[in-house]
Amino acid sequence: MSSTTPETKAPTAETKAPATNRVGLSIKEYGGSKSTLCVGCGHDVITRQITQAMYEMSIAPHKVAKLSGIGCSSKTTAYFADRGHGFNAVHGRMPAVATGALMVNSSLIGIGVSGDGDTASIGAGQFVHLLRRNVPMVYIVENNGVYGLTKGQFSATADAGSKLKTGAVNDLPAIDLCAMAIELGCGYVARSFSGDMKQLVALLKGAFAHRGTALLDVISPCVTFNNHESSTKSYKWAKDHEIPIHEIGFIPYFEEIAVEYDPGTTQDVELHDGSHIRLRKLREDYDPTSKGQALSLCLEAQAKTEFLTGLIYAEPRKKDFLELSGVAGEPIVSIPDARLRPPKKSLDEIMESLK
Amino acid sequence: MSTAVLEEKRPETANRPPVINDFSIHVATANGSGSQSSNNILMRSIFQMGIPVSGKNLFPSNIQGLPTWFTIRASKEGFIARRRDVGVLICMNPETAHEDVKTVAPGAAVIYEESLKLDGLRQDVVFYPVPFQKLVLELVHDGKLRRLAVNMIYVGVAAWLLGIDMAEIEKAVAKQFKSKASAVEVNMSAIRGGLEWAGKNLTKRDPFRLERMNATAGKIIIEGNAAAAIGCMMAGVQFLAWYPITPSSSLAEALIDYAGRYRIDPETGQPTFAVVQAEDELAALGMVLGAAWAGARSMTTTSGPGISLMSEFAGLGYYTEIPAVVVDVQRVGPSTGLPTRTMQGDITSTYYLSHGDAKHILLLPGSVEECYSMAIDAFDLAERFQTPVFLMSDLDLGMNNWMADPFPYPDKPLDRGKVLKTREELEAHIARFKEFARYRDVDGDGIPWRTLPGFIDSPAATYFTRGSGHNERGLYTERPDDYQRNMDRLARKFDTARRFVPRPVVSNGSGSRVGVIAYGSSDFAVEEARVILARKGLPIDYLRLRALPFTTETADFVSAHDRVYVVDQNRDGQMVDLLRLELGPHATKLRSIRHYDGFPLDAETVIEGIEAGEKR
Missing domain, CATH: 3.40.920.10 (Pyruvate-ferredoxin oxidoreductase, PFOR, domain III)
Incomplete structure (x- = not known):
């Protein structure tokens, strides 16, 4: 399965041909339309990491289903993977659209981009059920604690005590999307920061390799409405407070695992497709495959207002919704019409039973 | 003994x-x-x-x-x-x-x-x-x-x-x-x-x-919900998302039951359909749109309160032009009280469901046979017109036992509408029309072509699906001319639909200047009332509506009569209201008969309504 030499070709001085990946595409071919977000928006950084991760994972872009709801974050699905199909749904309801699309076509690669308003407020109900079902997709929350498109109202992930530019104080506790996801049985739960590109791209690649819902809660500062002194979702605050729980390396299934690791300081998590996530522990004895530890970590971080990032929880062997529903084989949309309508004898049999 | x-x-x-x-x-x-x-x-x-x-x-x-x-x-x-x-x-x-x-x-x-x-x-x-x-x-x-x-x-x-x-x-x-x-x-x-x-x-x-007769030989007894479920299965439904609500739950359950028997691929053992019991009706229609966008024949089944929750997605389905079949087994109003009683309660709210200029195709089955046949029609129309289609049953039709002739096997193949599914189809389309543009009317009927995610590996095949603001290529726009052109095309598409929806059933020839218009489960009582009225010396003509938007027969029928009674099973005469909007000057001929106590309509109500009107 794995080859000894990575197939990604570096550009050479002679040809100047762009580097291409295992499916023969350059990173440009994973691009999308020009962003219309504010200059310096954290979301644009995440878009670049998504593009990078897709390229490095050699994802077939035409198989990508990009799904989003409404909000600044939800616009970003237009900014990458133009060769895939995108669906900008209604506010908070991307999970439903994603569930339908991915259920009937097991060959699609689902990526949903949402925001904290879209996921934690209006879409909380659908988010909960997407996780519970373990719909196979990467679900990214670009979390800035504020409603950008409607000009700066608090969202449900804003920390208690944080202030708006207007001086208004948020009295309500934040919803911790990662803790919620762990509780609901999500098998890949990570938190990251748009400013930590190396970690983010590794977590994204891991998310693409995971089967089932992979949740990435990415703190992504809003430069226009929530980047001021008293915000806990500003660039400065996040940079000053980010505590990675481990250093993350990602080894795709098509690359050989070269270096031995020391189980005392390093932990390997094998993902569904044979890829590995290698975690160099920074927090003593933290095991992200332990649900108990993962939940405790979230609760402690909440209590201390700590900004912990990394792969918080991993359970790579869970069955996804298609497997649970018995439709993980041939995509339902590929079944020819002739096999969709039962023959006359079936109808006759039913009619006879009703006489 | x-x-x-x-x-x-x-x-x-x-x-x-x-x-x-x-x-x-x-x-x-x-x-x-x-x-x-x-x-x-x-x-x-x-x-x-x-x-x-x-x-x-x-x-x-x-x-x-x-x-x-x-x-x-x-x-x-x-x-x-x-x-x-x-x-x-x-x-x-x-x-x-x-x-x-x-x-x-x-x-x-x-x-x-x-x-x-x-x-x-x-x-x-x-x-x-x-x-x-x-x-x-x-x-x-x-x-x-x-x-x-x-x-x-x-x-x-x-x-x-x-x-x-x-x-x-x-x-x-x-x-x-x-x-x-x-x-x-x-x-x-x-x-x-x-x-x-x-x-x-x-x-x-x-x-x-009771004495033995010979009037039921070869007939079946079935509930409308089971009939519609069989129709959906024979229509080749590939995806069902639903949320339990009386009186529609038995439709979803019957479909799951029948499809579990007759829609399992003999070679792979895999079902040729997927089912999700959604967290609510809102999610149910969202899932249906997602699955239909991906190319599956998709449906949900619900009743009035679910229709309300589906409102936003119904509009998105209209604007993004995604097929969907919604079966509405109508009942009395919201919340507690009479959810187990029948009503034709969602006619106007469903016809105009959602915001903006959304409007929808409604099919109005008048018997269990039509619950079956119109379920099949609904999928064909939804995919032909790339829009949500609502099959408007009701509790009386859906949950009660009706005698019927056995349902005929469908005589037409599935109509999957204008889909470019292969590279060859895409290339032929481009050769003819220069490019694939998702929302361009290349055929003059208002209906554009679509591609499906993941099917063709070509940048020429893809587009981005978004709500109201898109141009012919599916690109984001807020330009007034782009928006207006698209809205005009949608109106043209809706007009095309008038020629494809099930035509009304017209029974003229009684020689009477009086007519009656009814729809849905009212048919049985109206037919009985006509027989009894004719015996009493008051024959009346009858037009039974089978779909919205209205077709030309309706205006013709009203203009050919002096007085036309419209039978509604709701307090405010929802269908008579829509007819008045449609008919212009002829609207003054319309009179309304309304039945709204929660029980199914009976012939006496229709007879009393017409006799009272004719005595005036």
Whole structure:
């Protein structure tokens, strides 16, 4: 399965041909339309990491289903993977659209981009059920604690005590999307920061390799409405407070695992497709495959207002919704019409039973 | 003791002419007391005797304890609408017994639990006290079965009084309990016990009798929801997302059941459909749009409150042009109270469901046959027009038992609409039209072409799906001209749909200047009313609507008559309102007949409405 030499070709001085990946595409071919977000928006950084991760994972872009709801974050699905199909749904309801699309076509690669308003407020109900079902997709929350498109109202992930530019104080506790996801049985739960590109791209690649819902809660500062002194979702605050729980390396299934690791300081998590996530522990004895530890970590971080990032929880062997529903084989949309309508004898049999 | 002996002992009614095969039986029980099987057996036995029959469950929103009624109508003329007057009442519910007795027609027969002592309530009905509770102790030895088996005793008593053939009862019992020997035995012995007790202890004094006919041979009995489920399965549905809500749940459950038997791929063993029980109706329609966007024939099933929750997604489906089939089994209003009663309550709200300029194709099935055939039509229309299509059934049609001819096998292949599914199709399209543009009207009918995610590996095949602001290529735009051009095309598409939706059924030729327009489950009562009115010297023409938007026949019909009565099963005349908007100057000819007490429409209401109008 794995080859000894990575197939990604570096550009050479002679040809100047762009580097291409295992499916023969350059990173440009994973691009999308020009962003219309504010200059310096954290979301644009995440878009670049998504593009990078897709390229490095050699994802077939035409198989990508990009799904989003409404909000600044939800616009970003237009900014990458133009060769895939995108669906900008209604506010908070991307999970439903994603569930339908991915259920009937097991060959699609689902990526949903949402925001904290879209996921934690209006879409909380659908988010909960997407996780519970373990719909196979990467679900990214670009979390800035504020409603950008409607000009700066608090969202449900804003920390208690944080202030708006207007001086208004948020009295309500934040919803911790990662803790919620762990509780609901999500098998890949990570938190990251748009400013930590190396970690983010590794977590994204891991998310693409995971089967089932992979949740990435990415703190992504809003430069226009929530980047001021008293915000806990500003660039400065996040940079000053980010505590990675481990250093993350990602080894795709098509690359050989070269270096031995020391189980005392390093932990390997094998993902569904044979890829590995290698975690160099920074927090003593933290095991992200332990649900108990993962939940405790979230609760402690909440209590201390700590900004912990990394792969918080991993359970790579869970069955996804298609497997649970018995439709993980041939995509339902590929079944020819002739096999969709039962023959006359079936109808006759039913009619006879009703006489 | 054999039935023959009992027959000899039954005296004929002394001075009233017999009423044969033309009355209704009303069974009053408490919900959850297990009377459903008994009522089905009664109904099926009559059906098997060749007598046209219909069965309606007038039930409460409750699992156990609240009053429920089952009404069985036998009609030699084949009228299967609800009959307002009750001929035979079976009183098993002490809570409602007094009220029930008060409401039956003079001359009715009342079978009741002896201890209720109802016989002093009226002088103009025939009372038959039966010691059901005592009898069940003698007839059923297993104490746990008595609560249910007591209902079988009234089947036996009714069989003796009305002359139901015991051989047919035995067949019906075997069908009801799927030939499970122990259940058949217990229930048959209770029925026989009731019959024998009645033979020994009762003297027939009422005129109601059932006599064998030959009007039901080859027919089926089915609920509209099961009929629609079969239609959806035969239409090749690939995706169902639903949220349980009365009265539509049984449709989803029947579909899951049938598809689980007939839609499993023999080679792979995998179902050729997927089902999600959604977290709410809002999610259900979202899932349907996602699945249909991906290329699957997709549907949901719901009722009024679910329709409300689906509003935003219905608009998104209209603007993004994604096919979807929504079956709305209409019922009375929101929340608690009458969710188990019928209404044509969602006509205007569904026609215009959502914001902006959204409007939708509605199909209006008027029988179980049409629940089946229009379910198939709905998928074809949804994919042809790339838009949500609503199949507007109702509780009366959906949850009650209707006699019908067996459903025909579909004679047309699936119409999957304008889809470019392969590279060859895409290239041919581009060769002809220069490029693939998702929302461009290249054929002049307002209907654009679409591609599906993941099917063609080419940048030329992809587009981005978004709400109201997109140009012909699907690119984001807020330009007034782009928006307006798109809205005009959507209007053109809707106009095209007028030529494709099911046409109304027009019965002209009575020579009358008076017409009636009705739709959906009202058909049975209206047809019956026309027969009776014609006998009274007032023949009327009839147009039965089968879809919205209206087609040309409707305006023609109204312009050809002086007065047209529009029958609605709602308080405000939702269909008459839409007709008035549509018809312009002819609207003044319309008169409205409205039925809205929660029970199914009956012919008397239609007759009274038309007679009152014509006397003016």
